[in-house]
Amino acid sequence: MLVLDFVRIMPSVGMILIALLGISYWVQKENKEVLKANKIPFLILTIGFLALLPSYFYSDNHKYLFEKWQIGIPYLILPLAFIKIPKLSSKLHYLLYEIYFYCILIIGGFAFVFYLLNQQIINQLYLESKVMPTLLSHHPTLSLMLVFAIYCAYWLFLNKKIYKYEVEKKVYVFGGIFLFIFIHVFSVRSGLLALYFVILLELGKLILQKKQYKFGILAGLGIILVGGATLFLSPTFSNKIANTTQDLNNYQNKGSANNQSLGSRIISYKNSIQIANESGWLLGCGLGDLEDLNLAIFAKEYPDVSKPIIPHNQFLFYLASIGIIGTLIFVFSFYFPLFYQKGYTDSLFFVHMIIMSIGFQFEAPLESQIGVAYSLVFILLPLHQKFGPQKLKSN
Numbered sequence: 001m002l003v004l005d006f007v008r009i010m011p012s013v014g015m016i017l018i019a020l021l022g023i024s025y026w027v028q029k030e031n032k033e034v035l036k037a038n039k040i041p042f043l044i045l046t047i048g049f050l051a052l053l054p055s056y057f058y059s060d061n062h063k064y065l066f067e068k069w070q071i072g073i074p075y076l077i078l079p080l081a082f083i084k085i086p087k088l089s090s091k092l093h094y095l096l097y098e099i100y101f102y103c104i105l106i107i108g109g110f111a112f113v114f115y116l117l118n119q120q121i122i123n124q125l126y127l128e129s130k131v132m133p134t135l136l137s138h139h140p141t142l143s144l145m146l147v148f149a150i151y152c153a154y155w156l157f158l159n160k161k162i163y164k165y166e167v168e169k170k171v172y173v174f175g176g177i178f179l180f181i182f183i184h185v186f187s188v189r190s191g192l193l194a195l196y197f198v199i200l201l202e203l204g205k206l207i208l209q210k211k212q213y214k215f216g217i218l219a220g221l222g223i224i225l226v227g228g229a230t231l232f233l234s235p236t237f238s239n240k241i242a243n244t245t246q247d248l249n250n251y252q253n254k255g256s257a258n259n260q261s262l263g264s265r266i267i268s269y270k271n272s273i274q275i276a277n278e279s280g281w282l283l284g285c286g287l288g289d290l291e292d293l294n295l296a297i298f299a300k301e302y303p304d305v306s307k308p309i310i311p312h313n314q315f316l317f318y319l320a321s322i323g324i325i326g327t328l329i330f331v332f333s334f335y336f337p338l339f340y341q342k343g344y345t346d347s348l349f350f351v352h353m354i355i356m357s358i359g360f361q362f363e364a365p366l367e368s369q370i371g372v373a374y375s376l377v378f379i380l381l382p383l384h385q386k387f388g389p390q391k392l393k394s395n
Contacts, residue, residue, distance in 0.1 A: 015074050018081050022080060040387075048334050054283075055284075055286045060286070064291050074372055075372065087385060105179065108178065111186070112185065114132065127242065131188060138371070143186060144191055144358075146191055147183065147355050155348060194355045265362070269313060284318075285321060310367065314366055337379060337383055338353050341386075349378070
């Protein structure tokens with residue numbers, strides 16, 4: 001997943017290997033020493049992909065339809081594979097979260113060093129609705145991944161049983177602080193919103209549930225001071241604010257949305273509503289035809305926009321393409337595991353779903369390979385840990 005920009009086939013290779021591993025367990029004879037998995041949350045998760053299939057019958061552009069199916073097919077294959085793959089030990093399970101944290105730390109470190117060496121050029125990019133180059137080029141998804149990595153550092157720090165050496169504790173602290181600072185320098189709006197929403201949730205938990213009023217208030221003040229100082233001192237954030245303000249004023253004054261991030265995004269929202277209204281709210285226009293219809297609206301009503309974008313909201317994307325029925329099926333299948341047998345009590349799972357939900361408001365992450373991979377990995381890991389097949393312990 002994290003080397004996608006260097007070897008684009010790697011996520012597909014990983015998916016195929018996991019699928020083959022799952023098939024190998026499916027074809028084996030039933031082992032009485034292994035407790036069966038609870039299949040319900042895995043099967044429900046696959047329904048989200050199945051909701052895309054009826055579009056075949058009312059889409060004209062099957063090439064684009066098949067491209068979208070190809071991107072989304074992990075949501076069908078991997079949950080079925082995880083039904084049969086035996087559980088990891090708790091140590092190995094949490095090791096994956098540690099590896100993820102370290103990988104994101106490395107990506108953030110490289111990007112920050114590159115920024116320090118090229119500040120003038122990169123600062124200018126933020127005035128042009130662009131962001132700094134990173135090892136993972138899909139910056140909206142990377143910003144969400146940064147938020148989750150920060151939470152992983154916080155969670156790992158609190159759970160002392162997970163790490164063995166004291167130096168690991170220090171890495172979680174200083175690594176988490178660095179990523180907290182870096183995400184402000186990175187200055188992607190959706191990521192910052194998700195970060196502070198998660199922080200508010202955690203502070204609320206400390207104050208309301210654990211009654212740690214003093215610590216919660218002090219922690220909140222500390223975060224506000226560090227975050228505020230970082231924002232105040234960060235040229236990228238200042239330029240992002242200036243660009244956003246200019247973009248919004250330009251849109252309100254009916255100026256050109258060409259190369260305007262916010263203006264193009266608002267237009268994409270309006271286009272999705274228009275397509276749903278013209279094609280039918282129940283079934284939408286068909287997943288295969290969404291791009292063509294969206295481009296047609298851009299060409300007719302916004303001919304000056306040189307880079308038309310798809311609807312940058314996952315729910316509106318599905319509303320336009322598969323209608324209210326398909327969108328409701330997706331919402332049910334995607335969020336069902338969170339509520340099934342109180343899945344929300346798993347902090348890592350709950351926070352990941354919160355981050356993805358905020359990302360859905362400003363992007364369509366599930367229409368990119370990296371978005372599908374990131375979202376699905378951290379849904380399946382906690383599901384597998386709780387509901388996957390497990391070997392019976394010998395006496």
